[in-house]
Amino acid sequence: MSIRHGLLALLAQGPRYGYQLRAEFESSTGSTWPLNIGQVYSTLSRLERDELVLRGDADEEGRFVYSITAEGTAEVRHWFATPVERTDRPRDELAIKLAMAVTTPGVDVADVVQTQRTATLRALQDLTRLKAGASAAPADPGEQAWRLVLESMVFHAEAEVRWLDHCESFMVRVTPPARPAAAPADAPKEARR
Amino acid sequence: MNVLRMRAVGRDHGSGAGLVRALRDIDLSVAGGEFVAVMGPSGSGKSTLLTLAGGLDTPTAGQVLVDGDDLGSLGPARLAALRRRRIGYVFQDLNLIPGLTAAENVMLPRELDGVRTRAARREARAALAEVGVGDLADRFPDEMSGGQQQRVAIARALVGDRGLVLTDEPTGALDSQTGDEVMRLLRTRCDAGAACLMVTHDARHAAWADRVVFLRDGALVDGTGARPGPDTLLEAGR
Structure with missing residues (x-):
């Protein structure tokens, strides 16, 4: 900074x-x-x-x-x-954590994603409360500057949630569905929805 | 006091091999003054949840109660009256009637409810003023911007002091500034005592809510918890 x-x-x-x-x-x-x-x-x-x-x-x-x-x-x-x-921006710990979660056996990536999503949403709610409590169109330059900084944090948090959503749907798409145990190994693949 | 209560609600489509469980075992309450957002990807059941909450669709399991009335126990006429009087809807496609002015669009549900034209017009003007478009009362929808039309749609949802506001991606195609203004209006309405349930995939809008719950494959999986307030503090102290 x-x-x-x-x-x-x-x-x-x-x-x-x-x-x-x-x-x-x-x-x-x-x-x-x-x-x-x-x-x-x-x-x-x-x-x-x-x-x-x-x-x-x-x-x-x-x-x-x-x-x-x-x-x-x-x-x-x-x-x-x-x-x-x-x-110039710091390394993204969350990206590193998810990358590790995907490659580490026994870690449920969906859980990691959901835990983070809930936490980020809570942070986003706090930021939004600050915004909601202030004037919609501040006249004071100091207030305006503060609002821009606040919005920067809001947009970063939003981007993080969108990225988490993306990670989740990406993992669903690339992970083969668990086959029912009874299904024979050579059964023809069913068309997925 | 819970304005909306969904108890073990499920909604199946089809049967046998073609069975699709759109929603499973949904327990969700929204109190007066509370703003709850439901987040989930497309296909997670968000819109189904909202249509069930508003009595526009019927669950295949469980109960939906509005102000304590079980929607499933009401006949069609009483259900229609309850929907008109107590529930306001704001959807992404605004459903404003093109041949009616802003004021007439807002008056319509009240007149259907038997309110006299003069009183309905007075209410409509007040509702339009409340959402900041009082000067556009005599304009037709195609003479207004998207943001102004959305405000009119919100005025129509709020007129007549309805206690439950249901909204599906209310900021649809609006830019972020106008979207924020719409959220601010809904927030104000909740702070004045309405219960509001919004479904959205947009985190920035969901964050205006007191509580955000996550819907995945038709089930609620997690939530941010209630906003700490006197009630929850009392609950915690018990």
């Missing part, structure tokens, strides 16, 4: 203190990705090293104001103009 670019994008709107950056980052993502202040300062010092931000002088309370440089502004512009790489 690009905290680096998130902080740069906030600084592109004007100089800010470290604690301000933390608060604004969290409010615009609906506190989905809480930051600790240490992360903020370590990221800022790397940005300073790379000459993307400048640290000003300390005020009377010993706090530093950070501002963006011309290179920093160019970096933010480049970030918004560039798609996120697929490979």
Whole structure:
């Protein structure tokens, strides 16, 4: 997750203190990705090293104001103009689990799918409750940003359920039906529906 | 109080070697104020379940009760009256009558029920306003967008304070924004006390429900459980 670019994008709107950056980052993502202040300062010092931000002088309370440089502004512009790489996303534990379930003897893939589907649906219900409790058309930009982040999580959960549905029907299609024990081995195959 | 109660409901088609068990041993209740979604792939029996719940089809086993009345024990006239007065249907194909305006479409079931035209019109306008299309009362269906038509269909299902709303993929071909608005309306209706049963294959819409149950090959296999509320907390404390 690009905290680096998130902080740069906030600084592109004007100089800010470290604690301000933390608060604004969290409010615009609906506190989905809480930051600790240490992360903020370590990221800022790397940005300073790379000459993307400048640290000003300390005020009377010993706090530093950070501002963006011309290179920093160019970096933010480049970030918004560039798609996120697929490979930057973490490995999908669920895909790995299902792959293992299919190849491990004695594991009921349908059970694994259903257990996950119910859990994901519950998560989706929680997200939807948050959405239902808020205005359908928020006017505040912070609210709008939070809504987009929320919808991102909603769509991911939905995609997961659709993928699970797909896995289930795929496995039904490729798994040969259990034959009745009494059927002779050379019986002609019946046409399946 | 359960508005809808399905007890050990089954529905077979055909017999002998051609027997198809569309639904088996379905136990499902929907209380007033509760929104229940049934999810399942095509062919799992979702639509059959909904037509049985609405008295549009008859189970081959078990009972369906609406407000405590066993649908199987009612004669055709009383069943038709119960369907008209207490159950609202919203289906994917909206079944709006093309030659009638939005208001007339909403009025129709009330007039069939003996409500006078003037009162029915007043109710229809209120129901249309409630779903956000009060200004379209005099338009014909082909003068409205898909989303607006779906709102009219929902107004028709809700008019006259019906306690049970049954809906089959109500967001059909609507875009995600309009689909969300439709779900918001159904949610509001449930929060105001109606019982709502929706069948869908869409997880994003099912998630608006208090409880989601999964249908596979005609049987309920799992569910997300009830939304924690005062009643369930009381139940848990017993």
